[in-house]
Amino acid sequence: MSQDPYYLPAALYDFSLIPRFDECIEDLAEIAEPEDWDYKNTISDKPKPILRNYINYTYKRIAEEKKVAVSEDEQYACWNTGLITFNHEPIFILFERNKLDNPRTYWHFCKFVRKGQWELNKFSSLPEMAHYFDDPSCLVYNTRRELRSNIEHIIEDNRDRFPSEFQNKSNYSLQNSLQGAIYSALERVKRNYKTAIPQYYNGNIQLLLPLCLDEPTKADLALVIENYNDFYRASTCLTLDMAYNNARQITRPDREWLQP
The missing domain is CATH 3.30.2310 (YaeB-like fold)
Structure with missing residues (x-):
């Protein structure tokens, strides 16, 4: 696996280590604009399966468009989830350099952050959300x-x-x-x-x-x-x-x- 901070594989799990992903999804649902993220007709063993799929497939498009920002010191990265808070503030997903021994990925999930939070001051500019159509x-x-x-x-x-x-x-x-x-x-x-x-x-x-x-x-x-x-x-x-x-x-x- 490449240890290039600018390398963008197609799958989120190949881009970043995300321990306790289920808990992360629950945290995101708490800060995002209220929405029903559960299935009505299918049994799922994962919490908020719609939100879980949304994050995975949004990253795939983000990677295709190369819309991941990396801090100047290459210690942090972020991308725009396309979701907003109850007060309509964009939500970003923040990563930090993976400091584990023999890391499989360059990045390690840090947290979900609002656009106005101080953690995003590490980036000179913030990436746009994923784009899916021109016409x-x-x-x-x-x-x-x-x-x-x-x-x-x-x-x-x-x-x-x-x-x-x-x-x-x-x-x-x-x-x-x-x-x-x-x-x-x-x-x-x-x-x-x-x-x-x-x-x-x-x-x-x-x-x-x-x-x-x-x-x-x-x-x-x-x-x-x-x-x-x-x-x-x-x-x-x-x-x-x-x-x-x-x-x-x-x-x-x-x-x-x-x-x-």
Whole structure:
């Protein structure tokens, strides 16, 4: 492992030693603007799993953009979490040089700090938060475009993501249910642009639409929409918890239908 303070591996655990990470996540939740960071449909053995994923994947983007500040003496580093306190003050994550014997990483987690705290005076300038898109139009579903849905693939590869009462249905029956849900989702987004929720995945912005298989007001899954410039393509779906994890990386999703 490189001991270069400016080396930015893709994974947070390769960038810094973070002992008692669960406790760190709890501490961050205490100082950040109040938000529900727990799953509603999935059992997790980790506290605040949405916040935990948010920090891990935000760092990945931060590393891609090289938005980590290093102090002049190379003893401290920080990056912008993109979160704010209750009083709307940006929150940074601070690291200090790893002084353990034979350190695996150059950095060791120190603490989460508000922008105005004295610890950040070690840096001549503070890094910006992660950036995910340049064209805001990618965040809005263009209802004039054709949507091409690979229904068979969605069912074959994601049957275990469907509600239990649908998993034992025949492919034909499930296909009819899915086609109806997609039609309803398209009608819904025509009347309310906020129905389509953006997510960041593998360097691209995708859109999520609700799939209501049983009740018209309750989403069971999220349909993933990929942009192909002249048309949209849908070939997979996500559980609501998976969708919320991906969407929360950009911003707190509108709760019209996507609940963690």
